[in-house]
Amino acid sequence: MSTIDFTETPVADFFGSNSFSNAVMKERLPKNIYQELLAVQAGEKELSLAVAEVVAAVMRDWAISKGASHYTHWFQPLTGLTAEKHDSFIAPTGDGKVIMEFSGKELVKGEPDASSFPSGGLRATFEARGYTAWDVTSPAFLKQDPTGTTLCIPTAFISYYGQALDKKVPLLKSVDALSTQALRVLRALGNETSKRVFTTVGPEQEYFLVDKEFYDRRPDLMLTGRTVFGALPAKGQEMEDHYFGAIKERVAGFMRELNTELWKVGIPAKTQHNEVAPNQFEVAPVFQNSTAAVDANQLVMETIRTVARRRGMEGLLHEKPFAGVNGSGKHNNWSMATDDGINLFDPGENPQANARFLLFATAVVEAVDRYALLIRSSVATSGNDHRLGANEAPPAIVSIFFGGPLTEIFDHIAEGKGNGKTESGGHIKIGVTSLPVLPKDVSDRNRTSPFAFTGNKFEFRMVGSSQSIATPNTYLNAAVAQVLKEYADRLESFKGSPASDRNGAIQEIIKESYAKHKRVIFNGNGYTDEWVREAERRGLPNIKNAVDALSVLTRSETISLFESHGVFTREESESRYHIYLEKYSKQINIEAGVTLELARRSVFPAASGFGAKLARDAAALAAIGAVSSAQEKRAQRVAELCSELFEETAKLETALGEAQDTADVQTQAKAYFERVRPAMDSVRARVDALEKLVSKEAWPLPGYEELLFKL
Numbered sequence: 001m002s003t004i005d006f007t008e009t010p011v012a013d014f015f016g017s018n019s020f021s022n023a024v025m026k027e028r029l030p031k032n033i034y035q036e037l038l039a040v041q042a043g044e045k046e047l048s049l050a051v052a053e054v055v056a057a058v059m060r061d062w063a064i065s066k067g068a069s070h071y072t073h074w075f076q077p078l079t080g081l082t083a084e085k086h087d088s089f090i091a092p093t094g095d096g097k098v099i100m101e102f103s104g105k106e107l108v109k110g111e112p113d114a115s116s117f118p119s120g121g122l123r124a125t126f127e128a129r130g131y132t133a134w135d136v137t138s139p140a141f142l143k144q145d146p147t148g149t150t151l152c153i154p155t156a157f158i159s160y161y162g163q164a165l166d167k168k169v170p171l172l173k174s175v176d177a178l179s180t181q182a183l184r185v186l187r188a189l190g191n192e193t194s195k196r197v198f199t200t201v202g203p204e205q206e207y208f209l210v211d212k213e214f215y216d217r218r219p220d221l222m223l224t225g226r227t228v229f230g231a232l233p234a235k236g237q238e239m240e241d242h243y244f245g246a247i248k249e250r251v252a253g254f255m256r257e258l259n260t261e262l263w264k265v266g267i268p269a270k271t272q273h274n275e276v277a278p279n280q281f282e283v284a285p286v287f288q289n290s291t292a293a294v295d296a297n298q299l300v301m302e303t304i305r306t307v308a309r310r311r312g313m314e315g316l317l318h319e320k321p322f323a324g325v326n327g328s329g330k331h332n333n334w335s336m337a338t339d340d341g342i343n344l345f346d347p348g349e350n351p352q353a354n355a356r357f358l359l360f361a362t363a364v365v366e367a368v369d370r371y372a373l374l375i376r377s378s379v380a381t382s383g384n385d386h387r388l389g390a391n392e393a394p395p396a397i398v399s400i401f402f403g404g405p406l407t408e409i410f411d412h413i414a415e416g417k418g419n420g421k422t423e424s425g426g427h428i429k430i431g432v433t434s435l436p437v438l439p440k441d442v443s444d445r446n447r448t449s450p451f452a453f454t455g456n457k458f459e460f461r462m463v464g465s466s467q468s469i470a471t472p473n474t475y476l477n478a479a480v481a482q483v484l485k486e487y488a489d490r491l492e493s494f495k496g497s498p499a500s501d502r503n504g505a506i507q508e509i510i511k512e513s514y515a516k517h518k519r520v521i522f523n524g525n526g527y528t529d530e531w532v533r534e535a536e537r538r539g540l541p542n543i544k545n546a547v548d549a550l551s552v553l554t555r556s557e558t559i560s561l562f563e564s565h566g567v568f569t570r571e572e573s574e575s576r577y578h579i580y581l582e583k584y585s586k587q588i589n590i591e592a593g594v595t596l597e598l599a600r601r602s603v604f605p606a607a608s609g610f611g612a613k614l615a616r617d618a619a620a621l622a623a624i625g626a627v628s629s630a631q632e633k634r635a636q637r638v639a640e641l642c643s644e645l646f647e648e649t650a651k652l653e654t655a656l657g658e659a660q661d662t663a664d665v666q667t668q669a670k671a672y673f674e675r676v677r678p679a680m681d682s683v684r685a686r687v688d689a690l691e692k693l694v695s696k697e698a699w700p701l702p703g704y705e706e707l708l709f710k711l
């Protein structure tokens, strides 16, 4: 347990102490080198080897002074996790001694043998080489455990032929694409000062904690991250007494250590609270540049698990560890900002800012409507299938929440009443200085919307708790970039025209686009059946499972969107489709395997043994003439369920065997979804019914009561 006494070491003193941040670089690098590096970070320059040499030497000395012996290029392969291969700094001097070395080359480029990472056919094993390249937009950091320290350098991961093998490269490319198009629009709006647009992201991370003692006795949790069996205890989350409740001491200690670890590496962990389900919690950092935020979120997930283990617990990041109570998601708060500090989704203080806001917000509406399938696919995982559309998460229908006042303003513009008064008093005419501004707080709260405007940012809430946020942000950036490109094409033709013409054009774009895409706006309760029907009437897609959702990646519109903005080549899109389908199948394959194993080797023997004991008791009671009907009935019910369980496990085994023998990845994923999953559910139904009948002592697994309430 590593805790810091904040009275002795104030947070501000140790915050970022393990991060090779810009502040550290500014202090330690020669001024001209630091300036160069800033230009590289801003995308204005390429990193030269000469600069890399200086940075590497300084980074090495910094890391070694903090106890580091090794460094690693830290990257994000398509497993959705992070990967690291450690090299020590040592270089033998030939006389039995070593010096500590780290060159510019070693900083900018690594060559892990990449053959065991998914590439979806992009790389054959004989050309297994993959390259990692330093991502200068995300700071290097130190990972510390009780026995040592490693310097981690965030990197991109690419194949010998330059194809992206990771989640970072496409994200960086999508930010570039978005920046290019957003700047064109800004210029057309008269902005001459901003040099770059980037996206800001603040992910709220949900997770569960369980006591290690119980976790260790649940092979399903250990191998799949979720319970494949488990009857609901007498108490679930119905009392709503956990949400924002007082934090238990053991959990508070965990959170304090989690924060400390995150703060050390410069992650601005800010908010924490109990979530809706028992033993469910949330942590949220202050938003950052999206590439740093993506890296930070990977570290947050890893640190949750590490710190939990240190404290005799386990952190669960799965989207649905427990049936019947809320699952975990990740709210991806997303906005666009310029390098000179303008938040493009800030409604602003004057009509000019209002016009900019309305135009950019319209672009998001259009992008989310046109690319709803793509956005849906960005959260398509087997874990999230358990959550989307269940009663704690947005449905699988992509819609936007704007709130009353803002919707009213847009409706007015769409109806051509751009300079009319709205009922709530907003008075809109774009670009004319004498008019009042948008109401300050234009949004209220709606927790049921999958994509909510929350004042100065959009909050994408369909993201699963365990997934990397790189992909959702990449797709979102690309979709918005495309719409902005089309706006820019139109607006640029008004260059040099009088301002009134340009303002007319802006108004026309908002009016046209909003009218066409407003079907995606929904301010009501997204958890109701009426909404599902209403969405269908509006023609909004409702893709309920990951396998169907992923197929959009092979559509020509998707491929050309990504190609035209340089985010993915056709091969990259197609290979990702395969990788995601394979991952889906593998996940369910493991879950089905665990289900069979537990059902056959733990549950069945325990339950049938217990049933036999009841029968023996009944017979013994009958022999002495005592009434035995209760024992008899119960023995019978247990025996019935056991034989059903026997049959259902056999069916699951058949379905699983057939799925395993399917060669085509798409058909295979479908087989897992359509046949294996329902067969697992049938087994589960019997097991959960048995759990309610078999005595607690005889039951082989810790129950939901222990897992959800004991901490």
Ligand code: ADP
Pocket (backbone or CB within 6 Å): 200, 201, 202, 203, 204, 271, 284, 285, 286, 287, 288, 331, 333, 334, 335, 336, 343, 456, 457, 459
């Ligand atoms: P909640 O949605 O639970 O009410 P908050 O409103 O406090 O939470 O904010 C949630 C997250 O949104 C935080 O991580 C915060 O830093 C982030 N956020 C705030 N402003 C922006 C922005 N402009 N861009 C991206 N994320 C932002």
Ligand code: MG
Pocket (backbone or CB within 6 Å): 204, 331, 459
């Ligand atoms: Mg939120």
